[in-house]
Amino acid sequence: MPNYSWPPMEKRRLMGKRLERLDGLAKSTGRAKYASDFNAPGMLFGEFLTCPHAHARVTSIDISEAEKLPGVTAVRIIAKPGTEIQWAGAELASVAATSEDIARDAVRKIKVGYEVLPHLVKEDDISKAGTRAKAAGETVTGDLEKAFQEADVTHEGNYGIPVITHCCLEPHGQVIEWKGKEINYRPSTQNVTGVGGDLAKSLQLPATDVHVKMDYIGGGFGSKFAADLWGVESAHLSKASGGKPVKMLLDRRTELTIAGVRPSAFAKIKVSAKKDGTLTGWQSDSWATGGFGGGGSPPLPYVFINIPNQKKNHSAISTNTGGVRAWRAPNHQQATYLTCCALEDLAAKLKMDPVELFAKNADFTARPEVYRSQLKKASELMDWGKKWHQRGDSGTGPIKRGLGLAIATWGGGGHNSQCRAVIHPDGAIDIELCSQDLGTGTRTIITQVAAETLGLPMSAINLKIGDNSLPPSGPSGGSTTVGGVSSSTRKATINALEKLYEAVAASLGAKQEELEAVDGRIQVKGQPDKALTWKAACQKLGVKVISEMGQNDQKNPGGLNAQGVGGINMADVEVDTETGIVKMKKFVAVNDCGLVVNPKLAESQIHGGVIMGICSALTEERILDAVTGRVLNADMEFYKLSGIGDIGEIVAYMDISPEHDKRGIVGLGEPSAIAIPAAIANAVANAIGVRVPRIPLTPDRVLAALEGRNA
Amino acid sequence: MQAFEYASPTTVKEAAALLQNKWGEVDVLAGGTDQLTLMKERLATPSKLVNVKGIKELGGISAGKAGFRIGAAVTLDELMENAEVRKNYPSLVAAARGVSSPQIRNMGTVGGDLCQRPRCWYYRNGFGLLGTKDGKSLIPGGENRYHAILGNSGPAYFVSASSLGPALISLGAKVKLVSASGSREVAADKFFVTPQNENSREIALLPNELLTEILIPREATKNATYELRQKEALDWPLVSASVALKMKGSTVASARVVLGHVAPTPWAASQAEQLLAGKSITESVAEEAGKAALASATPLSQNAYKVQLARVAVKRALLAAASGRA
Numbered sequence A: 001m002p003n004y005s006w007p008p009m010e011k012r013r014l015m016g017k018r019l020e021r022l023d024g025l026a027k028s029t030g031r032a033k034y035a036s037d038f039n040a041p042g043m044l045f046g047e048f049l050t051c052p053h054a055h056a057r058v059t060s061i062d063i064s065e066a067e068k069l070p071g072v073t074a075v076r077i078i079a080k081p082g083t084e085i086q087w088a089g090a091e092l093a094s095v096a097a098t099s100e101d102i103a104r105d106a107v108r109k110i111k112v113g114y115e116v117l118p119h120l121v122k123e124d125d126i127s128k129a130g131t132r133a134k135a136a137g138e139t140v141t142g143d144l145e146k147a148f149q150e151a152d153v154t155h156e157g158n159y160g161i162p163v164i165t166h167c168c169l170e171p172h173g174q175v176i177e178w179k180g181k182e183i184n185y186r187p188s189t190q191n192v193t194g195v196g197g198d199l200a201k202s203l204q205l206p207a208t209d210v211h212v213k214m215d216y217i218g219g220g221f222g223s224k225f226a227a228d229l230w231g232v233e234s235a236h237l238s239k240a241s242g243g244k245p246v247k248m249l250l251d252r253r254t255e256l257t258i259a260g261v262r263p264s265a266f267a268k269i270k271v272s273a274k275k276d277g278t279l280t281g282w283q284s285d286s287w288a289t290g291g292f293g294g295g296g297s298p299p300l301p302y303v304f305i306n307i308p309n310q311k312k313n314h315s316a317i318s319t320n321t322g323g324v325r326a327w328r329a330p331n332h333q334q335a336t337y338l339t340c341c342a343l344e345d346l347a348a349k350l351k352m353d354p355v356e357l358f359a360k361n362a363d364f365t366a367r368p369e370v371y372r373s374q375l376k377k378a379s380e381l382m383d384w385g386k387k388w389h390q391r392g393d394s395g396t397g398p399i400k401r402g403l404g405l406a407i408a409t410w411g412g413g414g415h416n417s418q419c420r421a422v423i424h425p426d427g428a429i430d431i432e433l434c435s436q437d438l439g440t441g442t443r444t445i446i447t448q449v450a451a452e453t454l455g456l457p458m459s460a461i462n463l464k465i466g467d468n469s470l471p472p473s474g475p476s477g478g479s480t481t482v483g484g485v486s487s488s489t490r491k492a493t494i495n496a497l498e499k500l501y502e503a504v505a506a507s508l509g510a511k512q513e514e515l516e517a518v519d520g521r522i523q524v525k526g527q528p529d530k531a532l533t534w535k536a537a538c539q540k541l542g543v544k545v546i547s548e549m550g551q552n553d554q555k556n557p558g559g560l561n562a563q564g565v566g567g568i569n570m571a572d573v574e575v576d577t578e579t580g581i582v583k584m585k586k587f588v589a590v591n592d593c594g595l596v597v598n599p600k601l602a603e604s605q606i607h608g609g610v611i612m613g614i615c616s617a618l619t620e621e622r623i624l625d626a627v628t629g630r631v632l633n634a635d636m637e638f639y640k641l642s643g644i645g646d647i648g649e650i651v652a653y654m655d656i657s658p659e660h661d662k663r664g665i666v667g668l669g670e671p672s673a674i675a676i677p678a679a680i681a682n683a684v685a686n687a688i689g690v691r692v693p694r695i696p697l698t699p700d701r702v703l704a705a706l707e708g709r710n711a
Numbered sequence B: 001m002q003a004f005e006y007a008s009p010t011t012v013k014e015a016a017a018l019l020q021n022k023w024g025e026v027d028v029l030a031g032g033t034d035q036l037t038l039m040k041e042r043l044a045t046p047s048k049l050v051n052v053k054g055i056k057e058l059g060g061i062s063a064g065k066a067g068f069r070i071g072a073a074v075t076l077d078e079l080m081e082n083a084e085v086r087k088n089y090p091s092l093v094a095a096a097r098g099v100s101s102p103q104i105r106n107m108g109t110v111g112g113d114l115c116q117r118p119r120c121w122y123y124r125n126g127f128g129l130l131g132t133k134d135g136k137s138l139i140p141g142g143e144n145r146y147h148a149i150l151g152n153s154g155p156a157y158f159v160s161a162s163s164l165g166p167a168l169i170s171l172g173a174k175v176k177l178v179s180a181s182g183s184r185e186v187a188a189d190k191f192f193v194t195p196q197n198e199n200s201r202e203i204a205l206l207p208n209e210l211l212t213e214i215l216i217p218r219e220a221t222k223n224a225t226y227e228l229r230q231k232e233a234l235d236w237p238l239v240s241a242s243v244a245l246k247m248k249g250s251t252v253a254s255a256r257v258v259l260g261h262v263a264p265t266p267w268a269a270s271q272a273e274q275l276l277a278g279k280s281i282t283e284s285v286a287e288e289a290g291k292a293a294l295a296s297a298t299p300l301s302q303n304a305y306k307v308q309l310a311r312v313a314v315k316r317a318l319l320a321a322a323s324g325r326a
């Protein structure tokens, strides 16, 4: 078996370099086409009728008026009489028409009778959830009572983090054409390989009938894996309309109401420690909702998993709201928020620098040395030693500065990915795998790996992704893409090279295993004078085309990729205590992720994660009305996201070192997005001298916390 | 949106002739930044739209002896960039600058800003201007963090969305309203009204009238607008305060203090105005004025914080005006 391992750090020409993303220009000039940009002659537009009630039974549904509207080509009932609807925004019927406006007019002509039923849409106060809250049951380790009794200090607090949505800039949806036996499907998806099969299953067709293509996606963050009802309905609408393509993209209101949420998490937490900061006990009673199905149990205590004495319980609350979907590091942002806020409060009570507290307790984590060194690095980049002050000890003026920190961990690893490397006799190279580039730079990374292995420039690689006729590669979730595609590409290109060596060995008067690919040549190892140019070497293939596969071995990745990363985040904020307005000054994110294929893209990932985290910390929240059961801010006006002026300085530091490098490649999309709200909330507490228990840190909450302090 | 007829007259006379005596049938279209949203959400379903951007008479800013005339179709960006306005009315410039996103300021007009509909999320989600369900207001017991803290005894709890309104009132401006049968001038503080039922409006404009211009008297004032918003990017003020001070030496001869985004109309804070007369603006006077301005506030279940914010806005607006930095 050939040696697939990564070339040594110092020998890499392309991997590890700060290269620009290959599709940057196409994206910034609008040449990159998304599913929502796709148009075809005769294309129809699909729309949903959605339910205005949070809980109701459909008693009647009449589509006859809608069907009569000129321009309407198909109307389908989704919720037959008798159907019980569990959240506002749920789909009741679908329409296809020759224009979006006609489709919307038709939707308005559908008459639905409802029996309105009682609903629950809020979960922040668990005492009001009644039987809708289901406790998982207590888990106990050690002797918590004793630990609390013997502790030098204990702290008790309540913390909460709300439901938020993914807020993808490109809404969910697709263009779909079901003509005869074939379905042409252009979704916005994180799962080009699998989404066709998912659709086929719902349509009871063989998976081979569905052809999927997607070049670009405008954000997914975990919410775009399945074909979804909009995919299935659009297919039916297309078929019912004589096979014409149907475009259906959720409007912003529907997108923010039903296309997925991140669960909330609330908890009552008690922690104890010795005088020197060593943690001795943890107790948490947490609850969360992710919609009707409940969902979302944050792993507590987070990262400091081995705190000796623990007692935990978690309740899942079922609410009449749109359902949960994976959201960039599911449960971790919540878990680190709950954990690190409690630990920071404990540190404040001990009058201890939280960096010290975290370092002291690093032995309770799975990677003590990594965290200690990351704490050191982050402190240095933040100038923590100089800037940090005791909680609230921030001067007399109304503007207060403060620092906070939080911790992250994630798995990563490589997903199941297969790659085909094709070498043509004219020297052209196809690299083929059915992956997708979520904006993370997957295209660039695959190209770097292939070009590095083949000893060629990036421009020599013709990369094909985003088409399910290509070799299957896993969905992009769990930060597993970079590990998977890099490994399969490495293997496929090495396998192809072996075939090329075999074909040219004789003419170089050497054995196959004595050859190498360097600088556009195939040569006898270390002997540039005994070489063929790449082109000349490929010509030796005659009419034969090399086509070789490579597959990431998930069970035994052979050092190409690995799992398990950490991160330390630090925030520097400014709070106007007269207004409760929090401004970001600086954010430091230190992350390790094994072998870093492209530090520039990695940092860009971190920037994205930090910005997303700042939104979540300061402004983002899904707001439901208790009486009507409706989402009140399902728009981009009051569902508040930060803009450039709200972000402050971001320092992204990749912990690149030989020890991390030798582990192989690990994904970064998720770990980079975890610890931000916790770090910011802790910085605010440090600045103003009092905990704002629930995020987002809006002026009302900050002022209320300050008032509580003054009371 | 519902299909509609479109007219693009070139004179005020032609435009006025197209308007109707009842709300809802014919709507005026200026920059469209609010009107089109209302139509997409079917909160407005006119059968005809009258575009006023092609009417020359509605454009231009001119400074005469009597004062300033600002055409209703002047964009917020034009207003902000006008040298005379910048010199005399920093308050107005700050109010216009606060309308976030350059795109909205490039399209949105002064007339449209005064006539825009409330942003109350109950209204925008289809529960009517007053936000009711089964005849009962959803707001006092509901999600009212952005709602009124003054003038909120019902049935209206929304806040007036206009940021220019408070500034113009503080500057003693008038608006000119023209219909097919004549024209009238209305003081800016009388232009905004609190609706008493679903079918009335939050402005004194009649359905058959066009707002054609704004007139600001030429009076030397120290003026400023200070708003508080959480985000820099695309956000609404949580509160704003516009102040205009007529000075006698270093003391205030008379003051106008008008709050925005706190009540169903811009809110003249007469207690603060009285307190300021005869005083020089110091930090503590400004703070006292802020307190006085909010003395009669009646916050709802979630918006007591706005009382504090409004106090601070008044204080900071006064200090900005006094120091000449708006």
Ligand SMILES: Cc1cc2nc3c(=O)[nH]c(=O)nc-3n(C[C@H](O)[C@H](O)[C@H](O)COP(=O)(O)OP(=O)(O)OC[C@H]3O[C@@H](n4cnc5c(N)ncnc54)[C@H](O)[C@@H]3O)c2cc1C
Binding pocket: A637, B027, B028, B029, B030, B031, B032, B033, B034, B035, B036, B052, B072, B073, B098, B099, B100, B104, B107, B108, B109, B110, B111, B112, B113, B114, B115, B116, B117, B161, B162, B163, B164, B205, B209, B210, B211, B212, B234, B235, B236, B237
């Ligand atoms: C995200 C966002 C943030 C915003 N922030 C602010 C803010 O901070 N402060 C603020 O004040 N505003 C703010 N706005 C609102 C914005 O200023 C208004 O939408 C804009 O000024 C309206 O002007 P327009 O010309 O586009 O009016 P249009 O949308 O064309 O019209 C608005 C309304 O006024 C009527 N109308 C317009 N002109 C006339 C006229 N001459 N005579 C009679 N009726 C007329 C129309 O019929 C319609 O009812 C914001 C808007 C958005 C979307």
